[in-house]
Amino acid sequence: MDQTLSMESLPKRAGNRPATTNTNPHTQLNQQPDDTSHVKELMNWAFMLANIERQPSAISVPGAVAMCMEPDHACDGCNAFMAGTEFAHFHPHPDYSLHLALPEKDAEHVIAGGWGEWHPLIKRGYLPPNIIMMYAPRNPEELEVAKSILKQSYDFAQGNVE
Numbered sequence: 001m002d003q004t005l006s007m008e009s010l011p012k013r014a015g016n017r018p019a020t021t022n023t024n025p026h027t028q029l030n031q032q033p034d035d036t037s038h039v040k041e042l043m044n045w046a047f048m049l050a051n052i053e054r055q056p057s058a059i060s061v062p063g064a065v066a067m068c069m070e071p072d073h074a075c076d077g078c079n080a081f082m083a084g085t086e087f088a089h090f091h092p093h094p095d096y097s098l099h100l101a102l103p104e105k106d107a108e109h110v111i112a113g114g115w116g117e118w119h120p121l122i123k124r125g126y127l128p129p130n131i132i133m134m135y136a137p138r139n140p141e142e143l144e145v146a147k148s149i150l151k152q153s154y155d156f157a158q159g160n161v162e
Contacts, residue, residue: 005148007106013114013142018135020097022120025061026133028097033138039096042137042146046088049154058083060099063092067154075159079128087157088150096136098146100153103161104130110149 018031033039043065047054051073057064059082067088074085080101081087088100099119102110107130110116116134121127134150137143155161 005145007102007109007149007152010109010113010115010145010148013135013145017114017117020117020133024121026099026119026121027061027091027095028133028135031138032094032096032136035139036093036096038137038139038143038146039090042143042150043090045147046090046150046154049151051158052154053085055086057089058086060089061091061095065090065092069154069157073158075157078156078159079130080153080157080159082127082131085157088153098134098136098150099131100134100150101128101131101156102149102153103156106152106156106161107132110134115145115149 019029021027046067051070053068053070055066055068057066066086069085069087071085088098091097110132116132119127119131119133122129137146
């Protein structure tokens, strides 16, 4: 993975944004990868990160897999968690998108680049204004960008970015 890829330097995602639902469950409706190995590789990579617990999501659809920071490594007061120490989760087939927390400025860069969108429950006041959907990676290039975005969320959950 290109360790120098910052949220400010994300390339533009090719094509139009996928269709999504505007309520819960917040779901990606099209543009899923033809080859799901990219999603599987992202998930395998994510759960090899240190201090992560793999759990069923506490707030997503059945089958969603959560990335939870081990409590001793979770930041205090950083607004990085959706429930407990869950800072990201992978949606199951046929969706394959993720929800994750980022610093708000980073979330804005991700959205501006076409890689994701705000969670619709932010407008209703149920979630903080830094929870986004990241669209499912469709190819190896998008997989690398997805790793960078997810790594930023991981760093945020540890208190290593503001």
